[in-house]
Amino acid sequence: MEFWVWLQNTDQGMFLLLLSFASSIFLPVGPEIALVPILLVNHHKLLPYAACCTVGSVLGLMLTYALSYYCGQTLLERFVSQNKINLGIRVFNSYGPFALVVASVFPVFPYRILVLLSGFLRQKPWTIFSLLTVGKTLRFFGYGFLVAKLGESVVKYLI
Secondary structure, three states: OHHHHHHHHOOOHHHHHHHHHHHHHOOOOOOHHHHHHHHHHOHHHHHHHHHHHHHHHHHHHHHHHHHHHHHHHHHHHHHOOHHHHHHHHHHHHHHHHHHHHHHHHOOOOOHHHHHHHHHHOOOOHHHHHHHHHHHHHHHHHHHHHHHHHHHHHHHHHHO
16 A cells, blocks of 8 residues: 555656666666556656656667667677577668667567667667657557556556
8 A cells, every 4th residue: 555655645757767768778677567557546647757758768778879889799799699680680671760660669579679780780860769759659658548548457458
């Protein structure tokens, strides 16, 4: 019960921003694990909390892109298997940078690998950042809208 009281009486925006930032770089889980319960309690804060998740995620992905732009080969060789690199290159060859929107919205393919590859392949930064922003906005505001409108009945489908 104390957890729910804490969620109702504190502002979770900075927490969501930091969690989104960290999950874009190294955490294996997304901020949805915190966003969904927070919105179940405070569904009227959908807009600021979804915006915090979007901003934190895009900032983290910008850092990932920058690191890959300058140290891409080292990062890819150390942290990504050759099979995933080849798959990412095939995805980029097929869909171009627009694959980032789909990967940002739906966790079908690890978007961090595509961001690392886009930095390594020297894709245009503003194109990458704008596409990531569109994808992350669709994802977090979509999750938030579903939770705010449908409540607990939709949670089993989201997480």
